[in-house]
Amino acid sequence: MRVALLGGTGDIGEGIALRLARDTDHEVVIGSRDAEKAERRAGEYVELLGERGHDVAIEGYSNSEATATSDVVVASVPPEYAVGTVETVADDLDDGDVLVCPATQMDRDGDGFHYDPPAEGSVAEAVAAAAPDGVPVVGAFQNVAAGALTNLGNDLAADVILTGDSADAKATVGDIVEAIDGLRALDAGGLANSPEVEAITPLLINLAMNNDGMHDLGVRFQ
Numbered sequence: 001m002r003v004a005l006l007g008g009t010g011d012i013g014e015g016i017a018l019r020l021a022r023d024t025d026h027e028v029v030i031g032s033r034d035a036e037k038a039e040r041r042a043g044e045y046v047e048l049l050g051e052r053g054h055d056v057a058i059e060g061y062s063n064s065e066a067t068a069t070s071d072v073v074v075a076s077v078p079p080e081y082a083v084g085t086v087e088t089v090a091d092d093l094d095d096g097d098v099l100v101c102p103a104t105q106m107d108r109d110g111d112g113f114h115y116d117p118p119a120e121g122s123v124a125e126a127v128a129a130a131a132p133d134g135v136p137v138v139g140a141f142q143n144v145a146a147g148a149l150t151n152l153g154n155d156l157a158a159d160v161i162l163t164g165d166s167a168d169a170k171a172t173v174g175d176i177v178e179a180i181d182g183l184r185a186l187d188a189g190g191l192a193n194s195p196e197v198e199a200i201t202p203l204l205i206n207l208a209m210n211n212d213g214m215h216d217l218g219v220r221f222q
């Protein structure tokens with residue numbers, strides 16, 4: 001599979017790109033609003049992995065070009081820009097492509113972080129409303145901290161919860177997730193169940209903020 005990370009120049013995009021390139025045979029493409037930035041960041045990721053003895057290829061393009069040439073597209077941009085970003089690449093998505101939404105929308109007050117979903121119920125559902133017909137959306141990666149992925153010395157042991165209305169799309173994303181060492185994909189049902197998954201993220205951050213020695217928390221169900 002060819003996997004595009006829109007906004008893959010940022011934190012979670014970097015983490016997913018590094019792990020995919022290091023652990024799997026999937027082709028990894030970094031997308032950005034600025035193609036030169038994508039190319040530069042892709043080069044940095046290749047260099048970083050090269051220093052650790054991994055000879056990999058990662059390409060960088062505009063979000064639009066990255067989408068047009070990929071099978072699976074991860075909208076790894078801040079939640080408030082997820083819908084807008086999907087709208088800008090809608091014409092580049094083909095029937096059968098899979099769109100992945102890792103976003104969680106939160107606000108913060110004196111007590112900590114709180115889930116603050118959009119009117120559609122969750123970011124994943126808002127993205128699905130903006131996606132072209134024939135392009136299923138899968139919620140995934142919301143509960144994996146970027147730092148846990150980018151720290152390549154960290155042995156992962158985490159679950160990635162999937163939501164989506166297309167069993168085939170969830171299977172595609174699940175296969176990609178499980179190709180990354182230490183990640184297990186779990187099916188949490190339809191896209192309408194995304195709020196429950198997205199709402200775990202502020203809990204993880206609040207736990208990290210209030211407990212010494214805890215950072216970059218994830219979930220593992222057993």
Ligand SMILES: NC(=O)c1ccc[n+]([C@@H]2O[C@H](COP(=O)([O-])OP(=O)(O)OC[C@H]3O[C@@H](n4cnc5c(N)ncnc54)[C@H](OP(=O)(O)O)[C@@H]3O)[C@@H](O)[C@H]2O)c1
Nearest residue numbers: 007009010011012032033076077078079081103104145146
């Ligand atoms: N950080 C985490 O630990 C983590 C974990 C799980 C899930 N997530 C989710 O992953 C998503 C990305 O998080 P992040 O921490 O990686 O974000 P980030 O580093 O702040 O931003 C990611 C990329 O988004 C692009 N971007 C910024 N402003 C934009 C705009 N106005 N319109 C379109 N694109 C814009 C930028 O790429 P270009 O400038 O190159 O276009 C940026 O590098 C969020 O929805 C978040 O909820 C994050």
